Amino acid sequence: MVRGCFALSLAASVGLSLVYLAGGSRAWEGVLLAAALGGIAVGFILWATRLIDAPDNVEERREQKPGEGLGLISEVLEQSVTGVSRRKVLAGLASGAAASLGAALAIPSLSLGPQPGRSLFRTLWVPGIPAVDSEGGRVRPEDVPLSGIITVFPQGSEGAGDSQAVLLRVAPDLLSLPEARASWAPQGCLAYSKICTHAGCPVGLYRAQARELLCPCHQSTFDVLTGAAPVFGPAVRPLPQLPLAVDEDGYLVAQGDFSGPVGPSFWNVTQ
Incomplete structure (x- = not known):
């Protein structure tokens, strides 16, 4: 059995x-x-x-005859x-x-699919690529309102989820960015990944007076003046910043890719 x-x-x-x-x-x-x-x-x-x-069996002991034990x-x-x-x-x-x-x-x-390799660390932003809105229109610094935000994409990749960024503008003298990022915000224009670093929700709300980006899913809040550092909520990693520049025609372009991997943290994210 x-x-x-x-x-x-x-x-x-x-x-x-x-x-x-x-x-x-x-x-x-x-x-x-x-x-x-x-x-x-x-x-x-x-x-x-x-x-x-x-089960345990108990057998009474008795006298054995010579040779009887060999058979047993x-x-x-x-x-x-x-x-x-x-x-x-x-x-x-x-x-x-x-x-x-x-x-x-x-x-x-x-x-299981192939290992992602470095694909999680890269987006479609490359040096010199123009920033465009959802309809493909290029953006100048003066097109960005002081009290609002614009969602931008790399030109030719409108709608790309991992490459979407929120574009906003503040007074340049209010900025307190790291020294290495001093040239990333021409005329006070800032661009950060729109994907929250907590759970991947879109960071689509902007508190203009407080100059904070807000994720509506779990209320993670990011200070845009200090490089989108988290100031409230469950997110512990800043929103990656997109380095911007203005080309010779006066339009905003990217200097390169985001400052770090976009979206929620994973096993080997160190920034």
Whole structure:
């Protein structure tokens, strides 16, 4: 009975692997997974209750005749050898069932996509590319209101989710950006990633008087004057800043990509 349960689990695990590799069927995968798990579980239960938990037998001691003990010794040895052999078979079946079940559960990892590489650290912004609105119109510094924001994209990629940025303008003398970013805000124009660094929601609200960007999902708030550093809410990482410049025709262009990876933090983000 125990051997049958382990054999059933082993066969079901192999079948699960074959069904998955053949294209998959949710119904059959569910049935085979249930048989694999159920077989190995029932097998261990029966092993524990029927083969290990044997009752204790007390035998009265009596006087033995000369030579009588040799037959008993032979019988005990024969039973011991048989018992060890059976345990080896059961242990082998249990190990095989567990190994095949583990392999069957690991095979779906082959369906995972390729590693993202550096794609999470780059967007479509490159040096010199113009900033345009959602309709593709180029933007001058004077087009940006002091009390509002404009969503901009790299030219030719209007609507690109990872490259969207909020563009706003403040009085240049109010800025308190890091020294390395002194040239990133021509005429007080600032651009930050529109993707919140907490959960990826769009940062679409601007408190003009407080000069703060607000994420409506969880109320993360960012100070635009200090490089969009978080001042309230669950976000702990600033919004990446897009370095801006004004070209010879008076339009805003990017000096390069964002200052850091956009969106929520992940395992190897250090900025």
